[in-house]
Amino acid sequence: MLFEIIKDALLAAMAAIGFGSISRVPRRSYIWCGLIAALGHSARFLLMDPDVLGMHIVAATGIASFLIGSMAVFISPVAKTPAEAYLFPALLPMIPGMYAYRSFGGLAMCLLGDTQEKFGVYFYRFAENGFICLAILFTMVICAIVPIFTFRSTAFRATR
Amino acid sequence: MSNSDSHKLSGKRYTSKEVCLFLSDYAVALFGCAATCIRLDRNINRMAAAFGKKVEMFIMPRHIHMTVCQPGEDDTFTYISSVRPAPISFSLNTRLSQLSWHVADDGLSLETARHRFEHMLQCDKETPWVTLTLASLANASFCGIFGGDAIAMLIVLVATAIGFRLKQLMASCHVDGRVIFFVCAFISSVIGASAFILTPDGTPSIAVGTSVLYLVPGIPFLNSFSDLLYRHYICAFSRFTDAVILTACLSLGLCLGMKLMSVGMF
Known part of the structure; x- marks a missing residue:
């Protein structure tokens, strides 16, 4: 399990650094992007693990996102970079890409389906994956932004 | 002390028009590089206060409508600037936010702030x-x-x-x-x-x-x-x-x- 956590954390860190570079995060902040993403993603991994807490993906994502948002706020004055610069790259590894993909696939197959039975099956896949995907996205974004608004004085003085 | 730094703490008083034109350009650049409205609001108000002005802003998706006035005087200027599509850049966002603090804390003159601002825009290149x-x-x-x-x-x-x-x-x-x-x-x-x-x-x-x-x-x-x-x-x-x-x-x-x-x- 330790190997899985480390592998997951390293991949999340790499993904965060890469997406940080796309959004032109200052280079000195790459290390922080990677660190926050690795810790956040590992936290979600542990929260969802059946042997630890076995939480639902939506709740686990919410807690991990709040953790990422809080880390971004308190690291931002140290790194002299706005907290938002870390948020997106660090959150991205938690984006429910496969749910979105399956949801979109279900929708496409619904449109192409020729029988009522097939339509029902694919519509169920579209709705199931789509609802989970939306719930994860909304929870993730709101939980990550709340610390910025809660600790405004810290978040908006980071570049001072 | 560099040439630009010699403008620091000059104590010069600026018209609302001068301040508004600079703040409009700044707001458009900051909004264009994907800053949030709360950051834009705070940075602009911080700099306006440092120049002794009061500012009201109306942020629209494609335009920023800004009015700057001198409290207690009949000196008001309004300007509407268009937001230019620009690539997302947290690097530029960071430097522009730092500039607002330099204006507020170090008392940078408008000329120095403008000079640094234009330098930041030119230097924001990706590899x-x-x-x-x-x-x-x-x-x-x-x-x-x-x-x-x-x-x-x-x-x-x-x-x-x-x-x-x-x-x-x-x-x-x-x-x-x-x-x-x-x-x-x-x-x-x-x-x-x-x-x-x-x-x-x-x-x-x-x-x-x-x-x-x-x-x-x-x-x-x-x-x-x-x-x-x-x-x-x-x-x-x-x-x-x-x-x-x-x-x-x-x-x-x-x-x-x-x-x-x-x-x-x-």
Whole structure:
């Protein structure tokens, strides 16, 4: 399990650094992007693990996102970079890409389906994956932004 | 002391017009590089207060309407500036935010602030090959996070590298963003779908699904929620709509790519 956590954390860190570079995060902040993403993603991994807490993906994502948002706020004055610069790259590894993909696939197959039975099956896949995907996205974004608004004085003085 | 620093703490008094024109340019640049409304509001008010002015702003998705006045005097100036489409840049966002603090804390003159501001805009350049390499590695890592095997990760790496390079080239030719998203998603998904031929027993569906994730417009989505919490509903709705349209273009490109490669989604 330790190997899985480390592998997951390293991949999340790499993904965060890469997406940080796309959004032109200052280079000195790459290390922080990677660190926050690795810790956040590992936290979600542990929260969802059946042997630890076995939480639902939506709740686990919410807690991990709040953790990422809080880390971004308190690291931002140290790194002299706005907290938002870390948020997106660090959150991205938690984006429910496969749910979105399956949801979109279900929708496409619904449109192409020729029988009522097939339509029902694919519509169920579209709705199931789509609802989970939306719930994860909304929870993730709101939980990550709340610390910025809660600790405004810290978040908006980071570049001072 | 540098030439620009000699303007510090000059104690010069500026007209509302001079301050408004600078703050408008600053606001447009900060908004263009994907800053949230709350950051824009705070930075502008901080600098206006340092220049002894009061400012009111009306932030629209394509324009910023700004009025600067001298409290207690009949000196008011209003200016509407257009937001220029610019690439997302947290580096520029950081430097512009630092500039606002320098104006407030160090008492920079308007001339020095303007000089530094224009220098920041000129210096905000990306290193395309570094970004390309890191973005490709990032998307391959994504594939790994979602359970893709080594071959799937390699295919995603190649699909992202080609798609992202195409995105950079099309952006440099000022092609419309929606067209860029559609074309890049199409190309990347076609390359990603080759996993069904190269490694049919592996994780080809994960390779296709993650091959276009580098295009997901995450920052507009995040910013729209931030604006929503700050009650900038029009901006929030506009950013959200932009993000949804880009996602739709991405999905269309992905769908066509899969259709071309005769790949089913399940």
